[in-house]
Amino acid sequence: MQSKGNLVQLWIVRCFAALLLFGQVWLHLLKGKTYYHKILEHMVTTGPASISPVLLVNGFAGMIFTIQTGRELVRFDAVSTVGGAFALAFCRELAPILTASIIAGQVGSAFAAEIGAMQVTEQIDALYMLKTDPIDYLVIPRVIACCLMMPIMMIFALLIGIIGGAFAAKHFFQVFPDTFLESVRNFLDPSDLSIILLKGVIFGAVVAVIGCSWGLTTKGGAKEVGESATKAVVTTWVSIFIMDFFLSLVLFGQPI
Numbered sequence: 001m002q003s004k005g006n007l008v009q010l011w012i013v014r015c016f017a018a019l020l021l022f023g024q025v026w027l028h029l030l031k032g033k034t035y036y037h038k039i040l041e042h043m044v045t046t047g048p049a050s051i052s053p054v055l056l057v058n059g060f061a062g063m064i065f066t067i068q069t070g071r072e073l074v075r076f077d078a079v080s081t082v083g084g085a086f087a088l089a090f091c092r093e094l095a096p097i098l099t100a101s102i103i104a105g106q107v108g109s110a111f112a113a114e115i116g117a118m119q120v121t122e123q124i125d126a127l128y129m130l131k132t133d134p135i136d137y138l139v140i141p142r143v144i145a146c147c148l149m150m151p152i153m154m155i156f157a158l159l160i161g162i163i164g165g166a167f168a169a170k171h172f173f174q175v176f177p178d179t180f181l182e183s184v185r186n187f188l189d190p191s192d193l194s195i196i197l198l199k200g201v202i203f204g205a206v207v208a209v210i211g212c213s214w215g216l217t218t219k220g221g222a223k224e225v226g227e228s229a230t231k232a233v234v235t236t237w238v239s240i241f242i243m244d245f246f247l248s249l250v251l252f253g254q255p256i
Contacts (some may be wrong), residue, residue: 015235017112018213021135025143025209028135042145046053046204049151050106054099056156062099065090070173073084079173083183087166090157091188096124096196097244099157104236105151108211111142111231116216124216134240139212146208158196195251202247203240210236 032246066086072081115138118124127134162184214232218224 003223011231011235011240014231015216016233017217018204018210019178019253021213021216022205023137024077025140027134028140028187032146037136038137038141039144039148042142043149045110046103046107046145046149050103050153051156052053052108053102054153054157054162057098058095058161060163061094062086062090063168065094065183066165066168070169070175074173080179081183082139082173082175082177083165083168084187086162086180086186087188089191090161091184092196093244093248095157095161096137096154096203097240099154100150100207100240101237103146103153103204104207104211104240105233107139107146108207109229109233111208112214112218113225113229115212116218116228119216119218120225132203134216139208139216142212143205143208146204147201148204150204150207151197154196154200168190178246195247198251199244199247202243206239206243207236210239 028234066082069085069089070079071083073082073085115124124134127137162181165176166180169180170177211232212237214228218228
């Protein structure tokens, strides 16, 4: 049984391996060799196959956020501005993070498990024997698919979240949908949509690279494959929050 020190050391090594893999992905992309049929396959996994949990979570999250925010705004007789608070917090931050976390749990774990199983059964070595680079064949299609589909999933998350928020505002606080949406428009800048899409691309790359890296560095058997999938998800969640923190500082400015 490994000690805590060895586990931490192994985690650090695998994090550096993920950074190296990210650099290799960029170098291979510049070469232009891509398996486009694999990209479409993983786009289906990242998009349509994951849409249900994304819509459910963001729809209910939008309603919950509106209820909790509206309860506080009622005290100040400012419940009509609940859409503005919704725009600033849910649309900018909560929806992108929730969506990326769901994709990490469903897609990132699958990437780690699939590639990990190939690694422990020596299928990766077989690819080398066939003169096929695993990064070109396994990693890059997954990275491109996640970077393309994550922004689209975030747009769906925003739409269903706004619908859920408008429903809660009308049902619990008698704020009509047009008032709610007008408040959202007043507080949400057009540039915010571009920032959300940028976050989608970055978070998609994080999910795919960490999932693939943890799979490629799997050693052992079936137990280690499961552990890699679990640790890949946890590491992805931590990375997403860290990335979102720095993106918020850079894109929205430091607080005064």
